[in-house]
Amino acid sequence: MSDVAASPSSPFSGWRGRPGEASLAEVNASVRVGGRSNLRRFLSFFGPGYLVAVGYMDPGNWATSLAGGSQFGYALMAVVALSSLMAILLQALCARLGIATGRDLAQACRDAFPKPIAFCLWVLAEAAICATDLAEVIGTAIGLNLLFGIPLEIGVVITALDVFLVLMLQRVGFRWIEAFVIGLLLVIAACFAVQLAMADPDLGAIIKGLAPTTELVSNPAMLYIALGIVGATVMPHNLYLHSSVVQTRAYGRDDAGKREAIKWAVTDSTIALGFAFLINASILILAAAAFHANGKTEVAELGEAHTLLGPLLGGAIAATAFGVALLCCGLNSTVTATLAGQVVMEGFLRIRLAPWLRRLITRAIAIVPAIFVTLWYGESGTAKLLVLSQVVLSLQLPFAVIPLVWFTASRSKMGDFVAPRWMSALAALVALTIVVLNVKLVVDFVSGA
Numbered sequence: 001m002s003d004v005a006a007s008p009s010s011p012f013s014g015w016r017g018r019p020g021e022a023s024l025a026e027v028n029a030s031v032r033v034g035g036r037s038n039l040r041r042f043l044s045f046f047g048p049g050y051l052v053a054v055g056y057m058d059p060g061n062w063a064t065s066l067a068g069g070s071q072f073g074y075a076l077m078a079v080v081a082l083s084s085l086m087a088i089l090l091q092a093l094c095a096r097l098g099i100a101t102g103r104d105l106a107q108a109c110r111d112a113f114p115k116p117i118a119f120c121l122w123v124l125a126e127a128a129i130c131a132t133d134l135a136e137v138i139g140t141a142i143g144l145n146l147l148f149g150i151p152l153e154i155g156v157v158i159t160a161l162d163v164f165l166v167l168m169l170q171r172v173g174f175r176w177i178e179a180f181v182i183g184l185l186l187v188i189a190a191c192f193a194v195q196l197a198m199a200d201p202d203l204g205a206i207i208k209g210l211a212p213t214t215e216l217v218s219n220p221a222m223l224y225i226a227l228g229i230v231g232a233t234v235m236p237h238n239l240y241l242h243s244s245v246v247q248t249r250a251y252g253r254d255d256a257g258k259r260e261a262i263k264w265a266v267t268d269s270t271i272a273l274g275f276a277f278l279i280n281a282s283i284l285i286l287a288a289a290a291f292h293a294n295g296k297t298e299v300a301e302l303g304e305a306h307t308l309l310g311p312l313l314g315g316a317i318a319a320t321a322f323g324v325a326l327l328c329c330g331l332n333s334t335v336t337a338t339l340a341g342q343v344v345m346e347g348f349l350r351i352r353l354a355p356w357l358r359r360l361i362t363r364a365i366a367i368v369p370a371i372f373v374t375l376w377y378g379e380s381g382t383a384k385l386l387v388l389s390q391v392v393l394s395l396q397l398p399f400a401v402i403p404l405v406w407f408t409a410s411r412s413k414m415g416d417f418v419a420p421r422w423m424s425a426l427a428a429l430v431a432l433t434i435v436v437l438n439v440k441l442v443v444d445f446v447s448g449a
Contacts, residue, residue, distance in 0.1 A: 055235045067228075087233055107347040195325075259417075
């Protein structure tokens with residue numbers, strides 16, 4: 001179908017096809033928006049941002065931050081901060097796309113590109129979700145092993161049960177999923193507060209680390225970890241997920257309703273990602289203060305970190321808090337990855353199946369490779385797998401970011417809700433930066449640098 005000639009505000013202008021079924025149809029527009037005060041209106045939109053924030057502190061992120069903090073101290077704080085700013089900008093564009101067009105990013109790609117291109121983008125998106133799930137499944141299994149002594153292989157199988165948790169929570173209402181995620185985030189924050197208080201990090205060094213240096217690009221080892229942090233922070237599946245879950249609110253579908261929804265959705269995601277930055281930074285700070293400062297510069301294994309924290313910080317509570325936070329992160333991440341898998345498959349392929357069957361299929365696509373890799377490697381080499389999974393995510397990221405930036409900068413696709421030029425310019429710079437870093441990483445890898 002050729003581009004439709006329509007008024008600038010038409011949701012069908014500039015798209016090759018019309019929207020199909022609503023994104024996450026069973027929960028779309030299911031959360032009532034009420035109240036006259038700004039606080040009540042904001043609280044109505046409070047929640048989706050925290051589902052997205054989960055992806056910025058998942059177990060794969062732990063592996064890269066532990067490796068970066070133990071090896072380079074506080075030097076990669078700048079990467080964590082810049083990655084978070086990138087995430088805030090890109091997630092704001094996701095909210096704008098989902099609310100303005102009624103399409104999530106997967107549906108937008110399907111309706112904007114020829115079928116062969118859309119199919120390739122779907123394959124890449126599935127690969128990104130597999131890499132995400134690999135990190136989350138391994139992280140959750142390690143958390144179960146550290147706290148309860150459950151073998152890693154059995155822990156991996158247990159994580160597959162989260163699909164039933166999602167089904168149960170969605171049956172009673174999407175707000176219950178948000179409440180579950182936010183509750184676990186508060187537990188994670190409390191755990192890190194305890195650990196940082198015991199680690200007593202160097203505040204001056206933290207502030208100094210927020211200033212980027214040329215060594216980030218000139219040192220291949222540092223670049224590898226830095227790119228892993230970018231991949232762990234700005235995650236492809238989050239872009240698909242956020243553009244969908246913002247549509248769970250029953251906002252007015254007229255222009256005024258959409259403008260208000262975009263305002264509150266962006267506010268929600270910005271605050272949530274600010275919170276995620278604090279947790280994300282805490283992982284690196286803890287590694288720098290507990291390991292790098294004590295000469296432990298090669299700590300990247302989650303199990304090793306758990307074992308060392310108690311003796312180094314002088315108390316078993318630090319190691320227990322580490323394990324609890326890791327388990328909560330893994331549980332949260334697998335829940336949101338399951339939703340993202342559904343968004344990607346339904347959006348690209350228009351698959352119409354019963355909700356439970358759709359989730360089982362999307363979950364199987366993601367978790368089967370994770371189970372195979374975990375069983376193959378066992379407990380050894382998990383850190384390398386986690387860091388590698390995050391670099392794979394970073395390599396996949398341009399294929400989600402570039403379409404997002406293009407769609408939201410196009411007046412023919414967004415109508416009156418087209419992103420401001422300054423926002424599109426900054427987003428394009430972010431996309432270019434990610435592509436350049438990826439090219440540099442590949443060149444270093446091929447040349448053996």
